[in-house]
Amino acid sequence: MANAEERRFDVLRAIVADYVSNQEPVGSKAIVERHNLGVSSATVRNDMATLEEEGYITQPHTSAGRVPTDKGYRLFVDRLSEIKPLSAAERRAITTFLDSGTDLDDVLKRSVRLLAQLTRQVAVVQYPMLTNAKVRHLEVVPLTPARLMLVLITDNGRVDQRTVDLGDVVTEEDVARLRTVLNAAMSGRRLNDAAARVAELPDKSPGELRDALVRVTTVLVESLAEHPEERLVLGGTANLTRNVADFPGSLRQVLEALEEQVVVLKLLAAARNPGAITVRIGEENEDEQMRSTSVVSIGYGRDDVVLGGMGVVGPTRMDYPGTIAAVRAVANYVGQILHGR
Known part of the structure; x- marks a missing residue:
């Protein structure tokens, strides 16, 4: 940018800073007093007139100072040379x-x-x-002999807990078998793929596990779906x-x-x-x-x-x-x- 354009941007930056801080329209006198730009009030007034013609600032009331427009804020943001660091x-x-x-x-x-x-x-x-998430692990926790808690953990840190009523009593050995079968189908797979694999399990499972798997997989497919x-x-x-x-x-x-x-x-x-x-x-x-x-x-x-x-x-x-x-x-x-x- 030419020197005049750089100076006008300094004027715009001063207007943005003062308006954000005070919520009051900013005048040329205030800019000269607060920002040490090294130019006269007359020069600042001329720069403000140009900035207003170009749509970067506007005068909300007659005889008032100026405030930034959306266009002015955009130029200010686009030219942020350094971000105020956190302490x-x-x-x-x-x-x-x-x-x-x-x-x-x-x-x-x-x-x-x-x-x-x-x-x-x-x-x-x-x-x-969940689009790119993968199943890290599924924990199957017996709450009662006929009720389970499913804890689905994904590789992006999401944890989803669901309970399943089995309708019948299952043994600790059956719970362990369910855990093994489900993790074999799901672990390391993207959620959509895991849902498809889980949905196929009841048809491939031993008869004694089929009823439990039908109930568990119905809940799991719901857990694996995206819920915006x-x-x-x-x-x-x-x-x-x-x-x-x-x-x-x-x-x-x-x-x-x-x-x-x-x-x-x-x-x-x-x-x-x-x-x-x-x-x-x-x-x-x-x-x-x-x-x-x-x-x-x-x-x-x-x-x-x-x-x-x-x-x-x-x-x-x-x-x-x-x-x-x-x-x-x-x-x-x-x-x-x-x-x-």
Whole structure:
């Protein structure tokens, strides 16, 4: 960029910083006083006029200062040369808090709570997607002589527990045989393949196990299926109500949209690669109800495999560097924790 263009971007960056911080339109005098750009108020006013003509800032009221537009925020985000790093204390706190999670459900709930606290926005985390998951193990636990608990564990850390009423008493030896037969069919296979193998077992099993296998496999096929409605954890919705003015006439629409799992899943759809941040600002959001918001999302996982997505939803007047740093850090730690389990 030429010097004049660089200077105008510095003016835009100053407007974004002050407006995000104070929620007040920003004037040229304030920019000169607060940001030490080394130019006069007249030069800043001329730069602001150019930025307004180009659609990067706008004047909400006559004689008021300027505020960034969606286009202005986009330029600011695209040119973030460095993300505000988290302090060593913040990183330690994240690690300690997430490491204390007892299982996958707990880790994801902690992640949402942590993201909402760090960013003061709405946080959302998607459960590990089952598309690429494989069965690690199936544990068969007798609860009574005629009732079993099935504990299905996948290689992405997901644990699914189901109970089965067998309708008849089975021996400990039969339970052991069931465990062996089921794990032989399922272990190490992708879920769709495992479901197909399990569905074939009753026809191939010894007669004395057939009735039990019919009941067990019916429940297992259901467990192995993808359930999109169970795939999200949402937290911090009340944070949106702190500054209702950020959502003129649309806060209710945003809250209603966040209740729709399909809408939120779409917000995370761009999170394809672990560590790759996606920022959608205002009108860039596909859902009309979300066009007064910005969404910062990322894929979490291990190596090059995305397990799921997570992100933050807030107003376009957002601390983008701080939010991006927090989302990236939490996603990184979640991926490490799940990889180690």
